[in-house]
Amino acid sequence: MENSNAMKKSLRVLVVVAIAAAMLSAAGCNKLRARDQLNKGVQSYKNSKYEEAIDHFQQAVSLDPGLLNARLYLATAFAQQYIPGADTPDNNKMAEQAIDQYKEVLKRDPKNINSVKGIAYLYLQMKRFDDAKAYYRKATELDPNDPEPYYSVAVIDWTQSYQPRMEERAKLGLKPEEPLKDKKVCTALSAKNSTYIQDGITALNKA
Template sequence: MTSTNKHRLVAYLAWTCLAGLLTTGCGLSDTIQARRLAREGNSDYRQARYEQAIEKYEQALKLDPETPNAYLNLGYAYFSIYEPDSDKELKRRAAALAVEAFEKHLERHPRDESSRVFEIKTMLAAAPHDQQLAARAQKIFLDMLRKNPDDHEARQYLITLFIDCKRYQDALRFFSKDLEKKPNDIQTMKILAIIADKSGLVQDAVDWYWKRAEVTSDQEKKATLFYEVGTYAWNLLHYQPDRLQGAEATKLADQGIAACRKAMKLKEKYAEAMVYANLLYLKRALYETEEVARSWDNQLAFDLRVQAGQILKERRQAEAEKKKQQAAQQAEKKKGKETG
């Protein structure tokens, strides 16, 4: 090798080393600056300055995507400003942005279960207002159940999603396989009744509540379940009167009365069912268009009220007598100990 070539090689190696040092130096500088910004973001977050915190975390991650916990804290900050009805787009989109940040954190820390749970709760909170997040959450929960059919937590997440997002048809498809295996599963039927009600499908809800009673063989339990149909009907008509009007309201009152009557036949002196049948007759009277029908409903309600009152009076008397006998027995035992 000539002297000139040697000098060129030395110069090249020197330049390569210098370039490496400069590159490393810039990287180190970015990391230091990113961590400083992350700390400032943490300070803003603690003082509830969430939008400022978001800015700092975003800047830190641009400089160094591996800034410790920056994605996690960014997710928390986004969720803190989430307002689905806000006139600001950032606040409306904040839950979706929080989920994205949590996802990036979990890519780096797949075993961080507490963060995974918070991500799920973020999706559930936003799902009723964001159809894309709702679909994403539903897919995640179904995947969890495919991997582990006994994952009760995933099942509960899915039920919550069905209820909050009013996804009755999706729920029906999901639970149909359970009812095929266990046609008399009254717990699944109750879940479907609740989801149907929350989805605005009152008749579907009544049908499921009614079916629960029909498939139950134990007579006392059957009576209780028919009674629950009556309580559902009255609670809806009384506390949510705007949901049903006219003929639909009358039909629901009729179904509630019929259910209470069935309960009264199955269980002797069922005062509670009598009370609700009375209340439902009074409700039906409000929807009647003819005076004769209103008078008839009011009379039926009065008769049931009197019967229920008499039964409840007898119960109170029996309970008082029982307590009296127990007190006498205790006094007798105490007297025996003292004389002994």
């Protein structure tokens, strides 16, 4: 009886070991296949075959979700397909897919500055200015000596203060180059834009 129980235990151990070995082998194979897809994707990307590259990178990510280079390349390939200024569902989807992949990288590597700046740039091009500023500020936290994010914040602040001025000129029937003389409008704009202006000056001083 004791021998029988011992044999059963031994068999169970062998089965567990065999399953574990099979799983490790499969995982190892998937990682190799993922790297192969990554390499193929890089070649397609270099040849400007972005849709083909995206397919390879997606397969690489599917095979090995932790392969950050594949996610970065996938995000970059999506971003490459995005056309700034073209406000269409398909075009915006490209940007969103790129942002999603950059965010997946940040879940695994919160200090990946390329992902942070990639998201910031896409939000800027999509005119999601507050989101863009938030990520450019994250970039300044990761690398305080990089002047680019500070300049980008200042540009966004200038844009956010410029648009209301143009809107008020249009309401008053003024040309873009004509000065605003309505004191009430000027006071309202000054109050509305003072935060942007001060924030922009602060960013430039840090650049």
